Amino acid sequence: MATIYEVSKLAGVSLATVSRVINNNPRVSDKTRQKVEIAMSELGYRPNSIAQSLASNCTNSIGIMVSELHGPFFGQMMAGIEAELRAFGKHVIITTGHSEQDKEKEGIDFLISRNCDALIVHVEAICDEDLHKLTQGDTPIYYMSRSIEGLEEHCIHLNNELGGYLATKTVIEQGHTDIAYITGPEFKPDSQDRLAGHKRALAEHNLNFDKDLYYIGDFKETGGRDGIKALLAKKVNFSALICANDEMASGAMTYAREHGFILPQDLSIMGFDNIIFSRHIYPKLTTIDNPVNEMGHMAAKLVLKNVYKHKNITIKHSFEPSLILRDSITNLVTA
Amino acid sequence: MATIYEVSKLAGVSLATVSRVINNNPRVSDKTRQKVEIAMSELGYRPNSIAQSLASNCTNSIGIMVSELHGPFFGQMMAGIEAELRAFGKHVIITTGHSEQDKEKEGIDFLISRNCDALIVHVEAICDEDLHKLTQGDTPIYYMSRSIEGLEEHCIHLNNELGGYLATKTVIEQGHTDIAYITGPEFKPDSQDRLAGHKRALAEHNLNFDKDLYYIGDFKETGGRDGIKALLAKKVNFSALICANDEMASGAMTYAREHGFILPQDLSIMGFDNIIFSRHIYPKLTTIDNPVNEMGHMAAKLVLKNVYKHKNITIKHSFEPSLILRDSITNLVTA
DNA sequence: CTGTTAGCGCTTTCAA
DNA sequence: TTGAAAGCGCTAACAG
Numbered sequence: 105m106a107t108i109y110e111v112s113k114l115a116g117v118s119l120a121t122v123s124r125v126i127n128n129n130p131r132v133s134d135k136t137r138q139k140v141e142i143a144m145s146e147l148g149y150r151p152n153s154i155a156q157s158l159a160s161n162c163t164n165s166i167g168i169m170v171s172e173l174h175g176p177f178f179g180q181m182m183a184g185i186e187a188e189l190r191a192f193g194k195h196v197i198i199t200t201g202h203s204e205q206d207k208e209k210e211g212i213d214f215l216i217s218r219n220c221d222a223l224i225v226h227v228e229a230i231c232d233e234d235l236h237k238l239t240q241g242d243t244p245i246y247y248m249s250r251s252i253e254g255l256e257e258h259c260i261h262l263n264n265e266l267g268g269y270l271a272t273k274t275v276i277e278q279g280h281t282d283i284a285y286i287t288g289p290e291f292k293p294d295s296q297d298r299l300a301g302h303k304r305a306l307a308e309h310n311l312n313f314d315k316d317l318y319y320i321g322d323f324k325e326t327g328g329r330d331g332i333k334a335l336l337a338k339k340v341n342f343s344a345l346i347c348a349n350d351e352m353a354s355g356a357m358t359y360a361r362e363h364g365f366i367l368p369q370d371l372s373i374m375g376f377d378n379i380i381f382s383r384h385i386y387p388k389l390t391t392i393d394n395p396v397n398e399m400g401h402m403a404a405k406l407v408l409k410n411v412y413k414h415k416n417i418t419i420k421h422s423f424e425p426s427l428i429l430r431d432s433i434t435n436l437v438t439a
Numbered sequence: 440m441a442t443i444y445e446v447s448k449l450a451g452v453s454l455a456t457v458s459r460v461i462n463n464n465p466r467v468s469d470k471t472r473q474k475v476e477i478a479m480s481e482l483g484y485r486p487n488s489i490a491q492s493l494a495s496n497c498t499n500s501i502g503i504m505v506s507e508l509h510g511p512f513f514g515q516m517m518a519g520i521e522a523e524l525r526a527f528g529k530h531v532i533i534t535t536g537h538s539e540q541d542k543e544k545e546g547i548d549f550l551i552s553r554n555c556d557a558l559i560v561h562v563e564a565i566c567d568e569d570l571h572k573l574t575q576g577d578t579p580i581y582y583m584s585r586s587i588e589g590l591e592e593h594c595i596h597l598n599n600e601l602g603g604y605l606a607t608k609t610v611i612e613q614g615h616t617d618i619a620y621i622t623g624p625e626f627k628p629d630s631q632d633r634l635a636g637h638k639r640a641l642a643e644h645n646l647n648f649d650k651d652l653y654y655i656g657d658f659k660e661t662g663g664r665d666g667i668k669a670l671l672a673k674k675v676n677f678s679a680l681i682c683a684n685d686e687m688a689s690g691a692m693t694y695a696r697e698h699g700f701i702l703p704q705d706l707s708i709m710g711f712d713n714i715i716f717s718r719h720i721y722p723k724l725t726t727i728d729n730p731v732n733e734m735g736h737m738a739a740k741l742v743l744k745n746v747y748k749h750k751n752i753t754i755k756h757s758f759e760p761s762l763i764l765r766d767s768i769t770n771l772v773t774a
Numbered sequence: 775c776t777g778t779t780a781g782c783g784c785t786t787t788c789a790a
Numbered sequence: 791t792t793g794a795a796a797g798c799g800c801t802a803a804c805a806g
Contacts, residue, residue, distance in 0.1 A: 105577065107799055118777045123801060131775060154492045154554045155799035158782050163489060165532070165553075173518040174715070179509030183535075186508055190534060195553055197500070198533050199525060200518075218500075218530055219489045242440065325719055354719045361721060380509070384660055384689045386696060386721040442783055453793045458785060466791060490783035493798050778805080783798105790793080 106147035115143035126151050157219070164194050166407055167215030167243075169225040171203045176379035177349075177396060178226070181248060184400020185224055192408060194221075203292070205229040216243050222411045224248060224403045228292045244411055248403055249396070250293055251422070260403045260421055264294050267392045267425035268301025271346055271374050274390070274427055276309050279436025280344040280372060284317040286331035286356065288348045292323075298348045298376060316340045321352050328355025336363075343372060344433065350375035350382045350391055357385060357432075372433040388430035395423055441482035450478035461486055492554070501742055502550030502578075503531050504560040506538045511714035512684075512731060513561070516583060519735020520559055527743060529556075538627070540564040551578045557746045559583060559738045563627045579746055583738055584731070585628055586757070595738045595756055599629050602727045602760035603636025606681055606709050609725070609762055611644050614771025615679040615707060619652040621666035621691065623683045627658075633683050633711060651675045656687050663690025671698075678707060679768065685710035685717045685726055688767075692720060707768040723765035730758055 112122045117136060124132045125140045132140075143149075157163040166189055170178040186196050197218055201208035208227050215223050226248040227235065235252055239245055244258075251261040275283055285302055288295035303313050316338050321327025328347055332355075335342070347353035353375035357367060365371050368387050375382055375391035382389040402420055409417040447457045452471060459467045460475045467475075478484075492498040501524055505513040521531050532553055536543035543562050550558050561583040562570065570587055574580055579593075586596040610618055620637055623630035638648050651673050656662025663682055667690075670677070682688035688710035692702060700706050703722050710717055710726035717724040737755055744752040 109799080119800080120777060120779095120802080121775090124776085127801085133775060136775080150552055152493075152554065152799050153552060154489060154498060155782090156801075157489045158487075158493050158784090159799075159801040161782075161801095172514075173521055174511065174514030176509065176511070179507075179511075179514050182533075183508040186533065186535060190549075195532050195534065195549070197530050198517075198521065199530065200521060214525075214530070217485055217488060219487065325715075354716070358719050358721070358723075380660075381689070381716050381720075384693050384720060385716075386693070388693075444783080454784080455786080455793060455795095456791090459792090462785085468791060471791080487783050490798090491785075493800090494783075494785040496785095496798075776806085778803105780801100780803090782801085785796105785798085787796085788794090790791105 105152070106149040108149075108151070110147060111140065111143045111149050114147065115140045163219050163221055165218070165220050166194055166196050166404075167212075167218060167220035167223040167225075168196050168198045169201050169208065169211045169215060169223070169227070170198070171201055171226060171228055173198070173200055175351075176381060177377060177394075180379075180397040181226065181400045184397040184402075185404045188401045188404030189407070192412070192414075194412075201225070201227060201229070203228045203289070209234075212238060212245070216241065222246065222407045224407065226250075228294075244407075246403055246406055248399065256421060260399050260406065260423070262394055262396075262399065262423045262425055264297035264425070265301040265304070267376060267394070268298035268348075269305045270301070270425060270427050271298075271376060271392050272302045272305035273308075274429075275344045275346060275372065275374055275433060276305060276311065277437075278344075278372070278433055281311060282317070282340075282342040282344070283311070284319070284332075284335050284342040284345045286319045286321045286328060286335075286345065286347045286352050288321060288323040288327070288352075290320055295323075295348055302346065314340070317342055321348070323349050323351060325351050325355030325358070328352035328357070329359040332356040332359050343436070344374065345371060346374040348376055350377045350379045350389060353389055353391070353432075354381070354385050368432050368434045374433060378428050382428075383430065387432045390430045390432045391428050392425045393428050394425060399423055440487070441484040443484075443486070445482060446475065446478045446484050449482065450475045498554050498556055499529050500553070500555050501529055501531050501739075502547075502553060502555035502558040502560075503533045504536050504543070504546045504550060504558070504562070505533070506536055506561060506563060508533070508535055510686075511716060512712060512729075515714075515732040516561065516735045519732040520739045523736045523739035524742070527747070527749075529747075536560070536562060536564070538563045538624070544569075547573060547580070551576070557581065557742045559742065561585075563624075563629075579742075581738055581741055583734065591756060595734050595741065595758070597729055597731075597734065597758045597760055599632035599760070600636040600639070602711060602729070603633035603683075604640045605636070605760060605762050606633075606711060606727050607637045607640035608643075609764075610679045610681060610707065610709055610768060611640060611646065612772075613679075613707070613768055616646060617652070617675075617677040617679070618646070619654070619667075619670050619677040619680045621654045621656045621663060621670075621680065621682045621687050623656060623658040623662070623687075625655055630658075630683055637681065649675070652677055656683070658684050658687060660686050660690030660693070663687035663692075664694040667691040667694050678771070679709065680706060681709040683711055685712045685714045685724060688724055688726070689716070689720050692767075703767050703769045709768060713763050717763075718765065722767045725765045725767045726763050727760045728763050729760060734758055
């Protein structure tokens, strides 16, 4: 591989001049610039990005941590981030945290040790306090899908409470009063907020939150299966089931159908997230849209603005969920 | 951030010695090593990986290119690669090629310019010839889900022809003779091979390949929808529909049901890939398992062995698909 | 507008 | 077993 030195020799200029044309420094005459460009292409020269990083103290790399690499939710999130960043020549280093505190901390550590210019992370298990400490460090960190007190400027998040409220309100307005709820892992902020919204909608309509109609799932299909099974075993009546994400809704549907339910007549089901597959499961899932791809773009823009000093970027820290009405809920009012 | 120099001063040894303990060089006395380690932890020292890369000409980074970051298929693939590599302190730089030749070439270029030690790429649009040229370059490149003549040692692939054969054979053995087929984009090797297997099974059972029962899809839900719609419009009878991947199968199911079909009684559907969701769509999809996560692990091992010279790793270049029998196909023989 | 000259923080001979 | 010193390829003052 040719180096900058060889280019400078061939072009008959100094190292500094070559460096200037590489970096589009305007203080180079057109003639000189041309000479250098010819020399570069003649040698098939490409700058060594590692050397550039060392000298400039800027790696053009952004570390991303998600809980899992697979899964429709994280896929959309990463796609949004990568597309935005790649357009500006930045690259993403990706790792996983598996929703476990130790692994999340280790993942962040790993990315920092990689000299990333900034981090965009989706942490689920690390507490706010530790996040405050991490944010003190040299590497700027931004948080996806989380709202941390005092760190609002570092967060891009969805109003999950409103989403949970919307979901339950919708079900109630269709005439349901016996409503079961499968939540996600209790320690996850998303679970907590969605549940809070659920309770608010219930209260607003003078409905009680019934522990017997409540199950703690895992945000995966399994959680939906196990949840509905446990709920059914309690022999408490419910005409609608709200799941805190689409994957659990899908699992619950599968289980219900395996056990003789006709959907949605026998049981109405509401999801959350609007993952791509939600419109392809049967019956088509009514759910709450989570604009995670857009949020990924926004997180990337946040980095572009704060770390790379791009101008004229407007940042939106908080996103609103919206209702996606499909076929999985029976309307008891018009029926 | 403390540098190696400060550590050496505090420990009262030379730079070289500190470097040795960082790199676990055995030629350091225990006493000296301890002194250095104490100094390191006292200063909170962590090596600058960029400087290490420049000096050692090894970045410990592997470039990954997939067509899309979202989607269950690529998610599983990346998860396999990342898990394996991360266990050895390597990190992955991920970018996308969007199944377009220009973008794929640009993506590879991008990763090479990032000084990756090796690349693991899933290319769909670049032809074999260009891949041969790319493989001549300085950066070792390995190909996922592809088998290129003369580059077998650089490939990890699935026997797609066998998969296509298995799929069609299964459908035929359940008594179906009027079988429609929705393929993926014609230029993609996966499509071609699966189709070839389909034709082989047909021929083996003295069935004709009928152009009227054939549609070229896009490997997405849309392709399944549009495909079955077009097929139905031709008014040619078919009792079974084979889709070249699960996403198209899912799209076809949704469309069929929207148009009054009872599944699987009115139409049997076969998928391919066994993505996670295939067991949660209704009816549960019979499909061909594509061990893409395992293949991701293997691609990573290939890099570990060839690039990082790990010993005692056995590489398997070719993987076999297997049948996953579920509920989406009606057995006409026993019925 | 162009060139000189120090580094960036680490690895790696080579000698001792 | 340890240290000295020469780079790795580039950027960024500074001087001219």
